[in-house]
Amino acid sequence: MDASYLDLLMAQQEEVAEAEGGGGGIWVVADLVDGGVAPVTLEAIGAARNLADSLGAYVYGVLLGDGVADLALALYQAGADGVRVADHPALASFAAETYLAVLADLFAAEQPEAVLFGATDMGQQLAARLAQRMGGGLIEHTVALSLDEATRALQASFPVYGGEYFEIAACPQARPQFLTVEPGAFAAPFIDPYRQGSPTMLDVTPLEPAVRRVGEADGFAPPPVPLNRARLIVAAGRQAGDFALVERLAAALGGQVAGDRGARDAGWIESGQVVDLRSATVAPDVYLAVGIRGDTFHNAAIEQARFILAIHPDPQAPIFEVADLGLEADPQQVLPLLLQALE
Amino acid sequence: MRVIVVLGHVLDPRGIAVNRRAGRVFINRREYILQPADRCALEAALRIKDEMPAEVVVLPRSPLPDDDVLRQALATGADRAVYLAGDGLAAADDAAMARLLAAAVERLGGADLILTGATTLDTGQGQLGLRLAEALGWPHVADAWALKTSDDRLEVVRQEGAGYAVLEAALPVMVTVAPGALEPRYPDGARLINIYRGQGEVAAALETWDAADLVDADALQPLLERRGQEFPPERERGVRASGGLEEMARSAADALRRQVRV
Amino acid sequence: MDFHFSSEHVALRRMIREFAENEVEPLAAEIDREGRVPFETLKKLGQIGLMGVCFPQEYGGMGAGEMGYCILMEELGRVCTSTATNVGAHIGIGAMSIYLDGTEEQKRKYLTPLARGEKVGAFVLTEADAGSDAAAIRTRAVREGDSWIIDGTKTFNTNGSFAEIVTVLAVTDPTLGARGGITAFIVESDMPGFQVGTHENKMGIRGSSTAELIFEEVRVPQENVLGKVGEGFVSFMKTLDMGRLTLGAACLGGAQAALEWSVRWARTRCQFGAELAHKQEVQWMIANMATEVEALRSLVYRVAWMVDTAQPFTQLAAMCKMYGSEVASRAIDTALQIHGGLGFTRDFPIERAFRDARIAEIFEGTNEVQRIVIASNIFREHGVRIRP
Structure with a gap:
């Protein structure tokens, strides 16, 4: 690559400009995973970008961590107009006091219209405390956003009873408006490789944490959840093929293993794990029927499940009539691919 | 040791039916139950009381239609409950409740530990406990699965990725308890009867305070406005994934991600 | 008139239903299959006060009255007839006899541990030659x-x-x-001469124990005479009146469960291209069942209210028992018909409920005896004393 070509390439880079002197804007506080920016943060920037364009506002990203300045580029490329970075060893892992102090100072100076967090462990904690500290409203687990142009308020939908339906709410009076954004709810934004910018570094004054991590909780196990209260069930049937794959899928999804009578007869599960009108009826958020044909006794027992995914080689299997999504396939072939796709 | 438990009510989901086509929620039975996560918080408090001398005081997390859930908490073993009433309280949101509760905690003479549910069953919101911690200027631990207290310290187990970690904090501290963290106990029959009939010692444990004595009317102004409801599209059963094995696996993974939000 | 349950009763039912669904229902099939008494459940019931649900708190009870007791029996009957039977025999006739006729001292000594659930009670009357004809008993007590x-x-x-x-x-x-020749005594099971004989192998309520008791020169102190000497039969009739009401409440629970199963099945089971719910013959079955369940519910709780407000209720208690047992049997029979072959299998609770329900038409006074009680009360109001 010769120098002239590099110059040409550099000339295409778009230096992003931000508003002079701050004021307003939609701000997204970044979550990090495995040394990178979490997908939920990029999704939040995408959502913020759409709103900001309607509002005529700028989008800002905030990065907190240790050695994270390089990640600013990912925020610019996802659509941020400006990025603030708080880079300090005290921020290497989540420390509520210091994180809150940095953000409160920043937002007190910048007066955002709205601040978005991922609805993650960290985002949920920061958003609630910051909202109270700054007198803002907060809507958690937002899955859809719209704009009330009269008040410039963000109208957010959030699931009720785990998604049976959605409430729409807004905090039209107070600023900033705080929101946490449910991971996966918003589309990943277009990544523009030509966008770039120069992030502003923030001062960090570490505070002594009041809560200290002692170590791993060895031997702790949460109380067992009975099958009829399980939120996610992976159930095997006669056509499941390889039961080990079913168990792996349950582990990957954090669900409980169950099955129909066929799975019990095959010796894969105990009687207490049988899903059947004659044994246990269940009402999970998600029910995966792997190789279950699905007679009335079984299908009536999963009637209350909110989402049913069925995998069975026979297109005529009755389980497909009750399933929200059916895969006509041999579980033994499709499960490894599903496991891969989930990773 | 004084432990305050902040708890609330929720419509029993067994009594409601959501009709997506009509875009309506039908309430077949207007029966309220304790918020499940709050009930776990109460259980955590009562387990502390089982181990050491402690007073368990119950406060409402939201404006309540009546004092029923407070009576339930008293029947289950709480020592004292305060029902908050007053004009303008009915509209209070979590921000307003946090201010009101902070004033109530102060009026109670403070506490060593405040527990509440990490999330509500209906709206899935977890902000109240954290807002209250902020209003009081206390540290917090969110989503606790287990608690252990000594006179001045607290050990909390919380989820950390796929495993669990132990955290330690000096008292006072606010802890939100994960739903399902602890198997809650049943109320005691005789206490239940007495608290509903207003007889015996436990009857005196339920007080009513006027919100106006705790904060001024401005503090109760809500920030949150309800703007309506949305219903997911009607459930379409019998949909088949198309394409070859890999494509099917991808659509299944996408669907699962949407449902589980992995 | 007010047909609302008070908030106290709503809260009590919530507590009991949760207990019944979490602790009792999961064991129902197992105790039936193994023919074992669920002592662990009885202990837990005692710990939260339910083994003395209707007795005053001064005797270790919960103080929820007859209304509370009927709620308990309905909710237990809804999930497990065996457990309802164990609890009914303990509270409704065992402890109840001491509560109704015991001296202050007897109540302190015997009712209190029973009401707290620390000890289990029973009331024994029936003999090989004395069932419905209770006065024909041959067990003798001689003063010494x-x-x-x-x-x-x-x-x-x-x-x-x-x-x-x-x-x-x-x-x-x-x-x-x-009239004057029968006396009730309180016997402790560790008194010398008290023996347990043969256990019955029953058709239903197999999670309850039904056994022969042999009294071989059991020496009972004078202070253990319950009520007055010679008035045991009157005592027994009073106790049984209460037992009949609460048996009706347990039957209400059984019938309610049958209705719930039937509705669920009719919603999901497809035949000839439509769910059973769309078949008129099934609609009629369910409408009839629901009507009878509601009629029984009104009767049971009205009589409970009469007991709690100290009104005479003998005739109505007999109706509760007679009508309740027949409504339950009918409802469960109908539920079985609606479920078809599924209902006939041992894996589904209808088969158990069907066997369990039958005894309610027999024990605590056969339904024939109940009809005699009801008819004799009616005719007495018209000046006719019916001849035995």
């Missing part, structure tokens, strides 16, 4: 100084094999018969 010596054999004793405090009826004066 400050004591009574009881001799005889009682059959079909619910809870008899493990009850620690047993109220027993014995003849104290054979010349007087039911």
Whole structure:
């Protein structure tokens, strides 16, 4: 690559400009995973970008961590107009006091219209405390956003009873408006490789944490959840093929293993794990029927499940009539691919 | 040791039916139950009381239609409950409740530990406990699965990725308890009867305070406005994934991600 | 008139239903299959006060009255008839007899541990030759100084094999018969001469114990005479009135469960291209069932209210028992018909409920005896004393 070509390439880079002197804007506080920016943060920037364009506002990203300045580029490329970075060893892992102090100072100076967090462990904690500290409203687990142009308020939908339906709410009076954004709810934004910018570094004054991590909780196990209260069930049937794959899928999804009578007869599960009108009826958020044909006794027992995914080689299997999504396939072939796709 | 438990009510989901086509929620039975996560918080408090001398005081997390859930908490073993009433309280949101509760905690003479549910069953919101911690200027631990207290310290187990970690904090501290963290106990029959009939010692444990004595009317102004409801599209059963094995696996993974939000 | 349950009763039902669904229902099939008494459940019921649900708190009870007791029996009957039977025999006749006729001292000594659930009670009357004709009992009690010596054999004793405090009826004066010749005694199971005989192998309520009790020169002190000497039969009739009401409540629970199963099945089961719910014959079955369940519910709770407000209720209690047992049997039979072959399998609770329901038409006074009680009350109002 010769120098002239590099110059040409550099000339295409778009230096992003931000508003002079701050004021307003939609701000997204970044979550990090495995040394990178979490997908939920990029999704939040995408959502913020759409709103900001309607509002005529700028989008800002905030990065907190240790050695994270390089990640600013990912925020610019996802659509941020400006990025603030708080880079300090005290921020290497989540420390509520210091994180809150940095953000409160920043937002007190910048007066955002709205601040978005991922609805993650960290985002949920920061958003609630910051909202109270700054007198803002907060809507958690937002899955859809719209704009009330009269008040410039963000109208957010959030699931009720785990998604049976959605409430729409807004905090039209107070600023900033705080929101946490449910991971996966918003589309990943277009990544523009030509966008770039120069992030502003923030001062960090570490505070002594009041809560200290002692170590791993060895031997702790949460109380067992009975099958009829399980939120996610992976159930095997006669056509499941390889039961080990079913168990792996349950582990990957954090669900409980169950099955129909066929799975019990095959010796894969105990009687207490049988899903059947004659044994246990269940009402999970998600029910995966792997190789279950699905007679009335079984299908009536999963009637209350909110989402049913069925995998069975026979297109005529009755389980497909009750399933929200059916895969006509041999579980033994499709499960490894599903496991891969989930990773 | 004084432990305050902040708890609330929720419509029993067994009594409601959501009709997506009509875009309506039908309430077949207007029966309220304790918020499940709050009930776990109460259980955590009562387990502390089982181990050491402690007073368990119950406060409402939201404006309540009546004092029923407070009576339930008293029947289950709480020592004292305060029902908050007053004009303008009915509209209070979590921000307003946090201010009101902070004033109530102060009026109670403070506490060593405040527990509440990490999330509500209906709206899935977890902000109240954290807002209250902020209003009081206390540290917090969110989503606790287990608690252990000594006179001045607290050990909390919380989820950390796929495993669990132990955290330690000096008292006072606010802890939100994960739903399902602890198997809650049943109320005691005789206490239940007495608290509903207003007889015996436990009857005196339920007080009513006027919100106006705790904060001024401005503090109760809500920030949150309800703007309506949305219903997911009607459930379409019998949909088949198309394409070859890999494509099917991808659509299944996408669907699962949407449902589980992995 | 007010047909609302008070907030106290709503809260109590919530507590009991949660207990029944979490602790009782999961064991129902197992205790039926193994024919074992769920002692762990009885212990837990005692810990939260339910083994003394209707007795005053000064005797270790919960103080929820007859309304509370009926709520308990309905909710237990809804999930497990065996457990309802164990609890009914303990509270409704065992402890109840001491509550109704005991002296202050007897209540302190015997009712209190029963109400707290620390001990289990039973009431034993039936003998091989005395069932419906209760006055024909042959167990004798003979006075000897400050004591009574009881001799005889009682059959079909619910809870008899493990009850620690047993109220027993014995003849104290054979010349007087039911009027003045029968006396009730409180016997402790560790008194010498008290023995447990054969256990019955029953068709239903197999999670309850029904055993023969043998009294072989059991020496009982004078202070254990329950009520007045010679008035045991009257005591027993009073106790049984209460038991009949609450048996009706347990039957209400059984019928309610049958209705719930039927509705669920009719919603999901497809035949000839439509769910059973769309078949008129099934609609009629369910409409009839629901109507009978509601009629029974009104009767049961009205009588409970009459007991709590100290009104006479003998005739209505007999109706509760008679009508309740028949409504339950009918509802479960209909539910079985709606479920078809599924209902006939042992894996589904209808088969158990079907076997369990039958006894309710027999014990605590057969339905024929109930009809005699009801008819004799009706005719008495018109000046006719019916002849036995």
